[in-house]
Amino acid sequence: MAEGGGARHLLAEHGHDPEAVAGGLAAMDEAQRERILAELHGAAGNQFVGQVVALLPVAQAGTTKKHGGKGGKGGKGGKASGPLGSKSAAVAFHAEAQAKVAKVIRKGLLSKQAQLRNSCEWIEKGLCELVVLTPTHDASERAAAMEAPGAEAVFDLSKLYPDSGGSYPEVAAAGDAGVGLYPPGFEGWMMGGRLTIIVRPGMDAERIEGIIMHEVQHQADQHEQGGPGHAVVDAYQDETNSYRSEFRAYWIGDGGPGQKHDVFGSPDEPATNFTISALDEKGEVVDRPTNLANQRQQRILAHLVASYPWVATTYVADAAFREMVDGFSLPVGVNVVSSVRIQALTDAIGVLQPDVTSTARERSAVVDRTRELDDVDREFLRDRAQARPFWDHARAHLPHEECVKLQRGIDRETMGDFRGGRPARDPAPAPDEGGGPRSA
Numbered sequence: 211m212a213e214g215g216g217a218r219h220l221l222a223e224h225g226h227d228p229e230a231v232a233g234g235l236a237a238m239d240e241a242q243r244e245r246i247l248a249e250l251h252g253a254a255g256n257q258f259v260g261q262v263v264a265l266l267p268v269a270q271a272g273t274t275k276k277h278g279g280k281g282g283k284g285g286k287g288g289k290a291s292g293p294l295g296s297k298s299a300a301v302a303f304h305a306e307a308q309a310k311v312a313k314v315i316r317k318g319l320l321s322k323q324a325q326l327r328n329s330c331e332w333i334e335k336g337l338c339e340l341v342v343l344t345p346t347h348d349a350s351e352r353a354a355a356m357e358a359p360g361a362e363a364v365f366d367l368s369k370l371y372p373d374s375g376g377s378y379p380e381v382a383a384a385g386d387a388g389v390g391l392y393p394p395g396f397e398g399w400m401m402g403g404r405l406t407i408i409v410r411p412g413m414d415a416e417r418i419e420g421i422i423m424h425e426v427q428h429q430a431d432q433h434e435q436g437g438p439g440h441a442v443v444d445a446y447q448d449e450t451n452s453y454r455s456e457f458r459a460y461w462i463g464d465g466g467p468g469q470k471h472d473v474f475g476s477p478d479e480p481a482t483n484f485t486i487s488a489l490d491e492k493g494e495v496v497d498r499p500t501n502l503a504n505q506r507q508q509r510i511l512a513h514l515v516a517s518y519p520w521v522a523t524t525y526v527a528d529a530a531f532r533e534m535v536d537g538f539s540l541p542v543g544v545n546v547v548s549s550v551r552i553q554a555l556t557d558a559i560g561v562l563q564p565d566v567t568s569t570a571r572e573r574s575a576v577v578d579r580t581r582e583l584d585d586v587d588r589e590f591l592r593d594r595a596q597a598r599p600f601w602d603h604a605r606a607h608l609p610h611e612e613c614v615k616l617q618r619g620i621d622r623e624t625m626g627d628f629r630g631g632r633p634a635r636d637p638a639p640a641p642d643e644g645g646g647p648r649s650a
């Protein structure tokens with residue numbers, strides 16, 4: 211899940227009115243509703259989501275599968291508590307889940323797979339926070355007691371990785387700071403620099419790896435307003451940025467094409483294309499045939515259409531958005547490999563200004579960060595098409611000849627006398643300065 215594109219859309223449409231938002235959610239299918247509700251937590255807060263969930267019809271508020279087959283089909287609304295029959299069992303499971311995630315990260319740091327290794331390093335170096343949550347033993351009853359019937363109570367929001375442990379009060383109280391209330395079925399999201407993972411019995415290490423890779427990319431792509439990965443477009447800006455961020459996160463979230471858990475297929479196979487249908491503003495069904503390039507792009511788009519209602523409605527409504535989606539055939543981004551080193555380099559570049567002389571410290575920061583890049587980072591940045599937003603960022607902050615030196619540094623050549631900002635050796639006076647006759 212990205213940082214709130216769908217939720218922002220819903221809030222823009224309905225305002226912060228829980229009843230209207232619940233009405234909007236009730237019209238969606240279960241998968242869509244879950245994703246939007248997850249985003250809504252970051253966009254509007256826990257309490258608001260609690261109010262919204264309370265207003266959803268019980269069957270819709272969400273008994274979801276994903277828990278694996280055990281314990282029946284998760285009865286409607288009432289008792290979806292699952293196998294964590296007592297508080298001590300729930301607390302013990304919580305510790306196990308934290309240990310499991312910590313082990314995934316420890317192993318991931320040593321993985322040969324760069325995407326996983328980098329994503330784990332991202333967490334380990336503290337570029338995002340991480341909290342691992344698990345259900346309370348009385349998850350649905352507690353949620354109801356906390357005025358969010360239909361939600362699931364999870365804990366412990368106060369224990370950020372690498373801290374472990376955690377508990378919750380015997381008796382539910384409205385202000386329990388460590389207890390979160392989410393619709394059952396949520397597994398992971400990245401909001402405000404914090405990665406949240408909800409672990410339930412049966413969630414395996416591979417799933418945790420997938421969540422980590424997907425969600426870290428949402429932050430590494432710097433797609434939020436003001437970030438170098440944020441696209442500025444005439445209309446549907448939120449949708450454009452959310453679409454691209456999800457596209458990248460799904461592209462790399464299964465480990466990438468050809469990897470062990472590849473679910474979206476190959477970028478080398480042609481797309482077969484399909485038709486996207488949605489209601490237009492007059493309430494009439496409009497069909498739009500896609501014009502995609504490759505299989506992997508197509509499967510990710512199909513997944514996003516099924517997951518986020520705004521993808522189909524925007525695709526149908528807006529020719530520019532359609533063109534963007536059709537043309538976005540590869541995961542173009544600032545830092546698609548989720549590298550802490552590329553993040554550090556974009557930060558170091560970001561403080562420079564082309565028309566201001568850089569300090570020695572600023573210049574050496576760029577040179578040092580460039581030197582620290584590993585082979586995967588360099589390979590990614592050498593692909594000027596896939597890393598175009600990185601190079602746009604560099605061009606916005608550096609004069610042309612300094613950009614060329616940066617390219618050389620990335621290509622493992624010397625960066626020479628990298629000057630950072632204003633490159634002029636002897637700043638020539640502007641023609642209208644000085645007045646007097648000018649010597650050659």
Ligand SMILES: [Zn+2]
Binds near residue numbers: 424428456
């Ligand atoms: Zn996502």
